[in-house]
Every structure is written in structure tokens, then in C-alpha cells.
Amino acid sequence: MRCDRIWRNATLATLAPDQAGLGVVEFGLIAARDGRIIYAGPLAAAPPLDAPEIIDCEGRLITPGLIDCHTHLVYGGDRADEFEQRLEGVSYQEIARAGGGILATVAATRAADEQQLVAAALPRLDALLAEGVTTIEIKSGYGLVLDVEMRQLRAARALMQHRSVRVATTYLAAHALPIEAGGDHDAYMTAVCETMLPAIQQAGLADAVDGFCEAIAFSTASITRLFAAARRHRLPVKLHADQFSNLGGAALAARFGALSADHLEYTDDDGARALAQAGTVAVLLPGAFYCTRERQRPPIDAFRRSGTKMALATDCNPGSSPLTSLLLTMNLGATLFGLTVPECLAGVTREAARALGKLDAIGTIEAGKYCDLAIWNVQRPAELVYRMGFNPLHARIWGGQCETSR
Numbered sequence: 092m093r094c095d096r097i098w099r100n101a102t103l104a105t106l107a108p109d110q111a112g113l114g115v116v117e118f119g120l121i122a123a124r125d126g127r128i129i130y131a132g133p134l135a136a137a138p139p140l141d142a143p144e145i146i147d148c149e150g151r152l153i154t155p156g157l158i159d160c161h162t163h164l165v166y167g168g169d170r171a172d173e174f175e176q177r178l179e180g181v182s183y184q185e186i187a188r189a190g191g192g193i194l195a196t197v198a199a200t201r202a203a204d205e206q207q208l209v210a211a212a213l214p215r216l217d218a219l220l221a222e223g224v225t226t227i228e229i230k231s232g233y234g235l236v237l238d239v240e241m242r243q244l245r246a247a248r249a250l251m252q253h254r255s256v257r258v259a260t261t262y263l264a265a266h267a268l269p270i271e272a273g274g275d276h277d278a279y280m281t282a283v284c285e286t287m288l289p290a291i292q293q294a295g296l297a298d299a300v301d302g303f304c305e306a307i308a309f310s311t312a313s314i315t316r317l318f319a320a321a322r323r324h325r326l327p328v329k330l331h332a333d334q335f336s337n338l339g340g341a342a343l344a345a346r347f348g349a350l351s352a353d354h355l356e357y358t359d360d361d362g363a364r365a366l367a368q369a370g371t372v373a374v375l376l377p378g379a380f381y382c383t384r385e386r387q388r389p390p391i392d393a394f395r396r397s398g399t400k401m402a403l404a405t406d407c408n409p410g411s412s413p414l415t416s417l418l419l420t421m422n423l424g425a426t427l428f429g430l431t432v433p434e435c436l437a438g439v440t441r442e443a444a445r446a447l448g449k450l451d452a453i454g455t456i457e458a459g460k461y462c463d464l465a466i467w468n469v470q471r472p473a474e475l476v477y478r479m480g481f482n483p484l485h486a487r488i489w490g491g492q493c494e495t496s497r
């Protein structure tokens with residue numbers, strides 16, 4: 092069989108769903124053609140293969156390329172000043188109620204043009220890519236008016252012209268109520284459902300729609316209107332749910348067959364069961380938990396009991412999670428939430444792909460999928476989770492193309 096490139100002499104963590112645990116293959120081999128995997132498995136079981144380039148991995152570990160399935164990577168300004176206020180004892184919610192928080196970033200984002208948004212996002216993206224990320228989800232939500240929301244989404248898509256990365260965009264329609272709405276959530280939601288969402292869908296700028304269901308943001312009634320509009324326009328939904336209180340966000344997301352419900356610190360057993368039944372992925376965001384010094388942990392045991400799939404993401408945003416490391420995110424997931432090593436690794440690969448509705452194309456090392464890989468200078472998968480602030484990436488492979496080894 093002809094192919095473009097072969098990686099041999101590697102330990103594979105394929106994450107294939109039909110294999111136990113991480114799907115580890117010793118003495119493994121991966122062959123790629125036209126950007127896709129055509130064989131992945133034991134050397135001994137490989138068909139005859141013929142490639143112009145054969146790479147000896149010298150026993151290194153290969154995982155699927157990492158996927159960050161929840162970020163707000165594109166925004167203007169920063170919120171280091173609020174970080175200092177929080178150190179003085181002011182809470183994240185107090186800052187938001189006083190007109191800071193998300194609205195501070197909205198002002199800075201509105202003041203930036205598309206090029207400036209791209210330029211500001213690139214160093215954050217590069218930090219993620221340096222750790223083997225090959226796909227990233229990016230939300231809007233810091234414009235809150237049509238032209239700026241579109242600008243953010245276009246900037247997110249433009250990142251694909253600058254770097255070899257797959258970007259999934261999400262229209263975060265209900266993030267915060269803009270000041271000019273004068274406190275009228277209903278009128279704002281009417282503008283979203285009747286004007287903004289249809290225009291963004293028409294322009295093909297969003298792969299999904301998201302909202303922030305919380306006392307400091309939008310009620311379940313508002314989110315229900317948003318999700319109904321998304322359904323009319325055939326866009327899948329996701330939800331920031333149950334982060335600071337239990338408004339029943341998980342159950343609401345499940346009712347609409349959401350791709351994911353994210354945060355979930357205050358989700359109860361019923362919410363967990365609803366997610367499992369709907370096949371909605373629980374996206375856990377330990378960076379936000381850590382930065383807001385939350386005490387209530389998401390109900391991991393209830394998720395395990397109900398069979399809810401769990402993903403892990405950075406939530407990279409300027410306020411509650413200025414985090415640009417998926418390796419550290421795995422460590423936080425293990426240490427703060429008690430996730431196991433296989434749960435952490437599945438959370439940034441297979442389950443993250445599922446949370447984006449892209450499991451057919453990415454997230455595991457299986458024939459037919461894009462050849463997006465991370466090659467690591469480690470022997471055991473646990474080494475990717477237990478360290479803090481250490482990056483053992485050897486090479487990042489995107490669409491079958493090698494990037495320079497370090």
C-alpha cells in the first residue's frame with residue numbers, strides 16, 4: 092500500500108473507543124496518506140506499506156493531537172487589574188455586577204479591529220500548539236453586537252490561515268447583557284434570535300451556539316429562547332451551565348440535545364443522568380474552578396455512575412481562566428477533581444472531539460481520521476498528567492505533516 096509517511100517504533104495511545112483504557116499499542120506504527128491515517132496499530136499486524144519517508148520514533152509515546160474544546164481565545168485587552176482586585180478580596184461575581192468582568196473585555200474587544208484580534212490571539216494559540224494541540228474551539232461573546240461578534244468569529248477562523256490548526260467557532264450569543272440593552276434581557280434576546288443569530292448562520296461563521304446560564308448572566312427562560320432559535324437555524328448548542336449555582340442548566344442543555352454542557356460544579360444527580368441520556372458531554376474546566384477559588388467540585392462520581400462522557404478544556408478567557416496549557420489543565424483535572432489518567436487523556440482527545448461533534452474526524456488514532464498526532468518524550472501516559480509547567484512534546488503532526496521537533 093502506498094502512503095506518504097510512516098511513524099514506526101512508537102507506543103501508541105490510540106484512545107480508540109473499542110479498546111480498553113487508553114488503547115495502548117506497543118511496537119506501534121502509523122501510516123498516513125493525503126493527511127489521513129490509513130493504518131494505526133501493531134507493526135506485526137500492518138499490511139505491506141511503501142512510503143518515501145519513514146520516521147523512527149525511538150520508542151516515544153504518540154497520542155492523538157490534543158483538542159481544546161472550550162476557549163474564548165479571541166478578545167481585546169486583558170484583566171490583570173481585576174486579578175489584583177480579586178487578590179484584595181473582591182469576588183468574580185462582585186466585579187461582574189459592578190460593570191467589570193465580561194463587560195470590561197467587551198469594551199476592549201469592540202475597540203479592536205480584526206487584525207488586532209488575530210495578533211492578540213496568536214501568542215495564546217502558539218502556547219497551546221507548543222503542547223501538541225491540533226484542534227481548538229473558539230467562542231465569540233465579547234462583542235454583543237452583530238458586527239463585533241462577526242469580527243471575533245472571522246478572527247477565530249483567520250487563525251487557520253496563520254497556523255496549522257483546526258478551529259471550530261461558537262457564537263456565544265448570551266454571554267452578558269450589553270450596557271446599551273439597559274437591563275432588558277428579553278429585548279436583547281429578541282435581537283439575538285431574530286437578527287444576530289440568523290445573520291451569523293447565514294454568513295456561515297459559527298459551528299455552534301452557546302450561552303451562559305447563571306444568575307449574573309442569563310436565565311433558563313432566556314436560554315430556552317436562544318436554543319429554540321438555534322434549532323430553527325440547524326445549529327447545535329452548548330451551554331455554560333451550573334458554574335456558580337444550580338439553575339438546572341445541565342438538564343436544559345440535555346433537553347436540547349446539546350453537544351456539551353460546560354463547568355457543572357453545581358450540577359446534581361438528576362442533571363448528570365440527563366446529560367448521560369442525551370449523550371451531552373460534560374466539559375470540565377478546572378482552570379476556572381481554580382482561578383475563582385471555587386470550593387464545590389463537579390459531581391464526578393455521578394458522571395461516572397451515569398456514564399456521562401467527560402471532556403477537559405482550558406476555558407482560556409481573560410477573566411475566570413487565563414490558562415493556555417492543556418497539560419496543566421489535565422494536572423488540575425486530576426488533582427482538583429480526582430480524574431484518573433485515562434479520564435484526563437480521553438478528556439483532551441476523544442471526549443473533546445465528541446464535545447465538538449467531530450468524533451468521526453478527529454480525537455483518536457484510527458484509520459480514516461485526520462492524521463493529527465502529538466509525539467511525546469515520555470514512556471508512560473501518566474507523565475503527561477503529573478508534571479506541572481513541563482512540556483515534553485517532541486513533535487506535533489497536523490494533517491500528516493510533521494512540524495519541527497524540539
Ligand code: DI6
Pocket residue numbers: 163192193196266303331376379406408409410411412
Ligand atoms: N466562561 C465564561 O464565559 C465566563 N466564565 C467562564 O468560565 C467568563 C468569561 C470572562 O470572565 O471573561
Ligand code: FE
Pocket residue numbers: 161162163331406408
Ligand atoms: Fe467559558
